[in-house]
Amino acid sequence: MKCEYCMGTLSLEDEYCPHCGQPNKHAKQHIKDMKRYQSEFENTRKYVYEKTGRYTDTTVRVIVIAVLIVMIMVTFLIGANSWSIRSSWRRASANRHYAKYSKIMDQYLAEEDYLSFNTFCNENYIRSYEEPYKEKYCLVIQIAGSYSTVQDALLYYCFLEDEDYIEQAVDRTVDALDYFYRYYLNQDDYYTDLYGESEIFEQAASVMEYNIEQMLVAYGNFTQEEAATLPALSKTKKAVLLEEKLEEKMQNE
Amino acid sequence: MSKRHKLDIVIMILCLILLFALCFAIMQFREDEYTxxxxxxxxxxxxxxxxxxxxxxxxxxxxxxxxxxxxxxxxxxxxxxxxxxxxxxxxxxxxxxxxxxxxxxxxxxxxxxxxxxxxxxxxxxxxxxx
Structure with missing residues (x-):
C-alpha cells in the first residue's frame, strides 16, 4: 500500500511510514483488529484445551475405575476358588513327582506307618482314583484313610478320662470301626471294581486289623477273644461291648 | 465437589477394596498350606x-x-x-x-x-x- 502523505510504499503492519514518519491510519485499525483476533483465538484455544483436558481427565478416571472393578472381581474369584486352583496345581505336581513320592509311600508301607502314609497322601493331594497312583495304590490309600479315622477314635476312646463323654467316645469308635470293617475287611461289593495291587492292600489291611485288635487289648480293657470277635458283631453289639469295656476300665482306674 | 474429585474418591475406595481382595486371596491360598x-x-x-x-x-x-x-x-x-x-x-x-x-x-x-x-x-x- 501507499503512504497518503509521501506516496511511499509501506505495509499494513507499519504503524508509521518508514519514509516520512507519518502515522498509518489503516495500520492502527489493522493492528487493533489483529490484537482482537489474537485474543479471541487465544481464548478459544484455552477453552478448547480446558474442555478437552477435563474430558480426557474424566475418561482416564472412568477407565481406571473400570479396570479396578475388574481386578477386584478377578481377585475375589481367585480367592474364592483357591482350594480348587491349589488342588489342581498340587495334583499336577504329585503326578510330576510320581517316582519320588512313590518311593516315600513305599517306605511308609514297608515301615507299617499307615498314619504317615495317609497324611502324606492328603497333604500332597495324592488321590486314589487318579493316575498314576491309581494302578498301584488305590485300595491302600483308601484303607489308610479309614484306618486313620479308626486310630483317632480309638485313641480318644482308650484314653478317655471324663465319664461324661463315654457315649460320644463309643459312638465315634463304633462308626469308625463299622465303616472300616464293612468296606475294607469284609470285601463289600462296593469296592470290587477298585484298582490297586491287592498284595500291598492285603498286607496293609492285615496289619491294620491286627493293630486295632491289639490296641483294644492293650489300652481298651478287651480280652484277645473279645477283640477278635468285634469285627463280626453288628453295630449295636459293638456299641454295647465298647461301652461296657470303657465303663469297666474307668471303674478299675 | 467437582466431578473429578468425586471420581478420585471412588478410585481411592476401589484401591482399598482391591487391597482387601488381594489380602483375602493370599490368605485363602496360605490357609490351604497350613503347617x-x-x-x-x-x-x-x-x-x-x-x-x-x-x-x-x-x-x-x-x-x-x-x-x-x-x-x-x-x-x-x-x-x-x-x-x-x-x-x-x-x-x-x-x-x-x-x-x-x-x-x-x-x-x-x-x-x-x-x-x-x-x-x-x-x-x-x-x-x-x-
Missing part, C-alpha cells in the same frame, strides 16, 4: 496332648516344611510317643519282632529329644510303659 508352629507344639506338650503332637509332626513332615532345629526335638517327642504306644501294644501281644523294632525307634527318638527328654517319663506314665 504347625512351634507354639502349637509347645501348648500341646503342656496339656499332655502327645497324639496331637504326633499328628502335627506328620503334617509338617508331609509338607516338607518346618525342618529347622527348633522343631526337631518336638518331632523326636512325637516319634517317641508313637513308638512307645505301639511298643506297649506289641509287647502285650507277644509280638517280639515288632516290639523290638519299636524299642529301637524309642531309643533313637530319646537321643534326639534333647531338652524335651524329661517328657519321656510323662509319656511312659500315660502309656503305662514298664
Amino acid at each position: 504347625y508352629s512351634e507354639r502349637s507344639f509347645y501348648y500341646s506338650m503342656c496339656s499332655d496332648n502327645y497324639d496331637n503332637i504326633a499328628s502335627m509332626t506328620r503334617t509338617n513332615r508331609a509338607q516338607g516344611k518346618k525342618n529347622q532345629a527348633a522343631y526337631q526335638e518336638y518331632y523326636a517327642l512325637a516319634d517317641y510317643y508313637e513308638a512307645a504306644l505301639y511298643y506297649n501294644i506289641y509287647t502285650k501281644a507277644g509280638d517280639t519282632e515288632r516290639a523290638e523294632i519299636r524299642k529301637k525307634a524309642m531309643e533313637d527318638a530319646v537321643s534326639r529329644m534333647g531338652t524335651l527328654s524329661p517328657q519321656k517319663q510323662r509319656i511312659d506314665e500315660i502309656l503305662k510303659i514298664e
Whole structure:
C-alpha cells in the first residue's frame, strides 16, 4: 500500500511510514483488529484445551475405575476358588513327582506307618482314583484313610478320662470301626471294581486289623477273644461291648 | 465437589477394596498350606496332648516344611510317643519282632529329644510303659 502523505510504499503492519514518519491510519485499525483476533483465538484455544483436558481427565478416571472393578472381581474369584486352583496345581505336581513320592509311600508301607502314609497322601493331594497312583495304590490309600479315622477314635476312646463323654467316645469308635470293617475287611461289593495291587492292600489291611485288635487289648480293657470277635458283631453289639469295656476300665482306674 | 474429585474418591475406595481382595486371596491360598508352629507344639506338650503332637509332626513332615532345629526335638517327642504306644501294644501281644523294632525307634527318638527328654517319663506314665 501507499503512504497518503509521501506516496511511499509501506505495509499494513507499519504503524508509521518508514519514509516520512507519518502515522498509518489503516495500520492502527489493522493492528487493533489483529490484537482482537489474537485474543479471541487465544481464548478459544484455552477453552478448547480446558474442555478437552477435563474430558480426557474424566475418561482416564472412568477407565481406571473400570479396570479396578475388574481386578477386584478377578481377585475375589481367585480367592474364592483357591482350594480348587491349589488342588489342581498340587495334583499336577504329585503326578510330576510320581517316582519320588512313590518311593516315600513305599517306605511308609514297608515301615507299617499307615498314619504317615495317609497324611502324606492328603497333604500332597495324592488321590486314589487318579493316575498314576491309581494302578498301584488305590485300595491302600483308601484303607489308610479309614484306618486313620479308626486310630483317632480309638485313641480318644482308650484314653478317655471324663465319664461324661463315654457315649460320644463309643459312638465315634463304633462308626469308625463299622465303616472300616464293612468296606475294607469284609470285601463289600462296593469296592470290587477298585484298582490297586491287592498284595500291598492285603498286607496293609492285615496289619491294620491286627493293630486295632491289639490296641483294644492293650489300652481298651478287651480280652484277645473279645477283640477278635468285634469285627463280626453288628453295630449295636459293638456299641454295647465298647461301652461296657470303657465303663469297666474307668471303674478299675 | 467437582466431578473429578468425586471420581478420585471412588478410585481411592476401589484401591482399598482391591487391597482387601488381594489380602483375602493370599490368605485363602496360605490357609490351604497350613503347617504347625512351634507354639502349637509347645501348648500341646503342656496339656499332655502327645497324639496331637504326633499328628502335627506328620503334617509338617508331609509338607516338607518346618525342618529347622527348633522343631526337631518336638518331632523326636512325637516319634517317641508313637513308638512307645505301639511298643506297649506289641509287647502285650507277644509280638517280639515288632516290639523290638519299636524299642529301637524309642531309643533313637530319646537321643534326639534333647531338652524335651524329661517328657519321656510323662509319656511312659500315660502309656503305662514298664
